[in-house]
Amino acid sequence: MVQVEIRKLKNGIPVLIENIENLNSATLGVFVATGSKNELPGEEGISHLLEHMMFKGTERRTSKEISEIIDNAGGMNNAYTSKEVTAYYVQMLSNKLEIGIDILNDMFLNSTFSEEALEKEKNVVIEEIKMYEDIPEEKVHEENATFALKGVQSNIVLGSMDSVKNMTREKLVAYFKERYTPSRMVVSVAGRVDVEKVMAQLNEGIGTMEEAGIVRDYNGEIVINPGENLIKRETNQIHLCFNTKGISLTDDLKYSVSIISNILGGNMSSRLFQKVREERGLAYSVYSYNSSYEEGGLFTVYAGTTKENYMEVVDLIKDEFKSIREEGITAEELQKAKNQFMSMLTFGLESSKSRMSRMASSYLVYKRVRSVDEIIAEIEAITLEDIKKAAAHIFDEKYYSYTVLGDL
Incomplete structure (x- = not known):
């Protein structure tokens, strides 16, 4: 190394x-x-x-x-x-x-x-x-x-x-x-x-370059806003983003939440891809992602669907959130997600640009450069109980919201 x-x-x-x-x-x-x-x-x-x-x-x-x-x-x-x-x-x-x-x-x-x-x-x-x-x-x-x-x-x-x-x-x-x-x-x-x-x-x-000696005063607090946001627009699809509370860049649960996102909508074998697209044919594109910032974050699932079907997609997303919160995930799902993360980390080592960016991102957050071995060790150590703890933290209905954009 x-x-x-x-x-x-x-x-x-x-x-x-x-x-x-x-x-x-x-x-x-x-x-x-x-x-x-x-x-x-x-x-x-x-x-x-x-x-x-x-x-x-x-x-x-x-x-x-x-x-x-x-x-x-x-x-x-x-x-x-x-x-x-x-x-x-x-x-x-x-x-x-x-x-x-x-x-x-x-x-x-x-x-x-x-x-x-x-x-x-x-x-x-x-x-x-x-x-x-x-x-x-x-x-x-x-x-x-x-x-x-x-x-x-x-x-x-x-x-x-x-x-x-x-x-x-x-x-x-x-x-x-x-x-x-x-x-x-x-x-x-x-x-x-x-x-x-x-x-x-x-x-x-x-x-x-020199310091300016000026400190900008602003409130960095994040508040998660629940509810429904409907935006009427002439489109051929209904574009849906469904949210719950995410986590900050330094949260101890960050890798557990990333694993949950991978299992829900990170690839073609993920739960939501299979249930929304493959089993029911309700969408072409469906995926999940976690937006993490210094102060907090947002966990989002996106789907491109139809006016007639978007509420069914919302219900399917809620059902999967509930399933992971109450029942957790399987050992097989956990290992598959870990393998995905370790592959992504390894692939990133093959590019000078990726290495450069990874070092900077780590230093900006932690004031040090975390090694790939350190990150892999943290991911490997995640247990099924860690996943249930993370799910209980983010899958709380009081934080649920969604935005729908299309010809409603």
């Missing part, structure tokens, strides 16, 4: 390093602990818009030059925004990693956030919002989270068309200065790297 080394830049930013000698590539990411949950009223979508703007030109380079330099080197430069994290990464051949680091340094230190580029990018993001509006299977998850969660975790990452239209350069720059600071940043790199060279280059770049 390759050892993870943790160093720090001169301004305190942790650098997580997994040096893999038998790879000819490397992926380096800069992670900022900020996202839609940190947005105040009037800032909806600012984290995501800022992510876009980081690629739109620096004091040294135009937007086109940023793209061309990475493309000409055969690399990839990308980013994403979530409710809690904004991440930027480059994936390069090992002997060209310094080119990618130079681009990231430039973006973080010298982005101009010009008025002209901002107006263009606001239109781009608005088109992105419209695109998701036209995809009901995507839209229902957004509407569902907004309804089922009360608090900052119900904030929509993209924001709204109105909030994006009204975003100003002053707001954008102030948010960048406040949130993109060393105490909220982590660098993660996996692949074949010259560690000393990487550290020196980072220290000359993002290692010079």
Whole structure:
């Protein structure tokens, strides 16, 4: 097993390093602990818009030059925004990693956030919002989270068309200065790297960033909202999301709940896939997932069905929740789910990007990098009683809610 080394830049930013000698590539990411949950009223979508703007030109380079330099080197430069994290990464051949680091340094230190580029990018993001509006299977998850969660975790990452239209350069720059600071940043790199060279280059770049000294005051409490949310839309299917309370990223029950999700709707042999699709033919797509955040979470089952059948699907979901809460699962189901998780962890080791992302995610949550062996040991130790305990915790009808989007 390759050892993870943790160093720090001169301004305190942790650098997580997994040096893999038998790879000819490397992926380096800069992670900022900020996202839609940190947005105040009037800032909806600012984290995501800022992510876009980081690629739109620096004091040294135009937007086109940023793209061309990475493309000409055969690399990839990308980013994403979530409710809690904004991440930027480059994936390069090992002997060209310094080119990618130079681009990231430039973006973080010298982005101009010009008025002209901002107006263009606001239109781009608005088109992105419209695109998701036209995809009901995507839209229902957004509407569902907004309804089922009360608090900052119900904030929509993209924001709204109105909030994006009204975003100003002053707001954008102030948010960048406040949130993109060393105490909220982590660098993660996996692949074949010259560690000393990487550290020196980072220290000359993002290692010079300073703290803003500003603390944002917001209420991070999550409240689970029960009830029914019906959204009428002209669609060919009825899109259903059924929810109950989930768990936080650090909850002791996190792996037990993930196993329950896998057994309910994680694959083609899962309970709900078999009962909803295979036995009754009520849906083409049916799956479950657990959205875990710092403050709490939401456990969701999705199904694409019909106006006539969606309530039958709701009843089937409730029945399976009740069955696992009262009767638990079988030893065979537990072992199958464990095998699935161990396979996913192992498959992730085959990609420098996956390794890089896993290290960063672990450090942001635990302030350390948990080894794959440690995680596997925790999963292996889960018992049938642990599953019943987790089911009793999340499958409580007072937390049940559902969102239905379609031609009702």
